[in-house]
Amino acid sequence: EAGLDELGITEPYLRDFALDVVDEAHKHVKSNWQLEKAQRIKPSLWWQQVAQAQAQTQTQTQTTSTEQSDANANTPKLSNLSTDGKAWFIHPVAMVDYFAGNNILFKKGDKDEIIREINIRLAGFGGNVPTDEFTERTENMIKQFQRDYMQVEETGVVDMNVIKAIDEFQEEYPIETYFTQAKCKCSTLKLVEGDKVCGGFGNGKFEKQKQDANTIEMYRKYEYPGLHRTLFWVLRAWKFYLSHFDQRNMKIELVKSGYRCWSDNNAHNFRKSTNHMGKALDIHMIYNNTKISLENLCDDAREVMISYCNAHYRWQVKNVISLEVGIREKTPKDTAIAATWIHFDVRSFELKYLEDKYFVKSAEQVNGLSMRSLITNKG
Ligand SMILES: [Zn+2]
Ligand SMILES: [Zn+2]
Missing domain, CATH: 1.20.5 (Single alpha-helices involved in coiled-coils or other helix-helix interfaces)
Known part of the structure; x- marks a missing residue:
């Protein structure tokens, strides 16, 4: 009303x-x-009935003869229902998330295959090699990742938040296109007689030199079976720093050159270089400012990689990302010079970090399983 x-x-x-x-x-x-x-x-409303029936069965079992008990022992028992009617359901993935948010999963001194993955995936944050050990470098790398990418307090230890952030970092900076661009292009060339086209990653030639410590790295002729995973994770981090820590809006245009097999080398006037057999990428850059020369742009972009990814010019320093010099660093002795592109490689890595397993043939293999599923599968 x-x-x-x-x-x-x-x-x-x-x-x-x-x-x-x-x-x-x-x-x-x-x-x-x-x-x-x-x-x-x-x-x-069956709960109470079942719970009561279970309680009765138990009492009976305790009071009946041994023979009957034996018979009962062979029958699988239902787990007991609580008589108060409360039920618990535990979802394993949700539980990992819930409990492990701030719990330490890995810290300095630990050793694990998952640590190797972290050392690969965050290699662009201050530099690292694919070891399974949580070293001082790993600690500094985690701190840099927390400070710059996650923008949280630096702890230098791996918790579930770091794990999730690595997966986000991967998704935010896709490398699929770059990977396709990096395949060997010998199939598009007129090859020298007797040379074979490769499937994008060489034909495994000169395998005997693979782990030969006496071969000088520059002359190691082995065609590695893919591209080194660390290259693409460094590329990701460098892209992040170019866009977030530098105001000049320098952009990666494409991977101009990645894998170059012996057939490709021979077709280019019998070129001798070996570090593009899985260990190097050449990058072209773009910049929306005509006042700056391409040479300057490449030198500027290299400096971003030096500051944040701990890259070094030339190959004297071991186990870091190495850069070919541009105009700024050029000396009269320099023969190879990357003036209008950026060449970086993993040539200075020790042989144990250049095993076949680090060289892959697809972007999926660069990425690997998500960090979250690696942690969950570990149990
Ligand atoms: Zn080829
Ligand atoms: Zn190059």
Whole structure:
């Protein structure tokens, strides 16, 4: 009635009609509720019955003869239902998330295959090699990642938040296109007679030199079976720093050159260089400012890689990302010079970090399983 007043309905015949409709609706709701109680809720109230039956069976088992007990022992028992009616459901993935948010999963001194993955995936944050050990470098790398990418307090230890952030970092900086661009292009060339086209990653030539410590790295002719994973994770981090820590809006245009097999070398006037057999990438850059020369742009972009990814010019320093020099660093002795592109490689890595397993043939293999599933599978 109050509602009708509020709506300004005063005509008695309209009010009667409206109230009839309300009564009708009430009846409908009431009969639905009766059906709900009788047909849906009551049949599902089995908990108490089952819990009581279980309690009785247990008492019986305790008081009956040994023979019967033996018979019962062969029948699988249901786990006991709690008589208070409380049920617990535990979802393993959700539980890992819930409990491990701030719990330390790995810290300095630890050793694990997952640590090797972290050392590969965060290699662009201050530099690292693919070891399974949590070293001082790993600690500094985690701190840099927390400070710059996650923007949280630096702890230098791996917790679930770091694990999740690595997966986000991977998704935020895709490398699929770059990887495709980095395949060997010998199939598009006129090859020297007797040379074979490769499938994008060489034909495994000069395998005997693979782990030969006496071969000088520069002359190691082995065609590695893919591209080194660290290259693409460094590329990701460098891209992050170019866009977030530098105001000049320098952008990666494409991977101009990645894998170059011996057939490719020979077709290029018998080129001798070996570090593009899986260990190097050449990058072209773009920049929306015509006042700066391409040479300057490449030198600037190299400096970003030096500052944040701990890259070094030339190959004297071991186990870091190495850069070919541009105009700024050029000396009269320099023969190879990357003036209008950026060449970086993993040539200075020790042989143990250049095993076949680090060289891959697809972007999926660069990425690997997500960090979260690695942690969850570990249990
Ligand atoms: Zn090739
Ligand atoms: Zn190069």
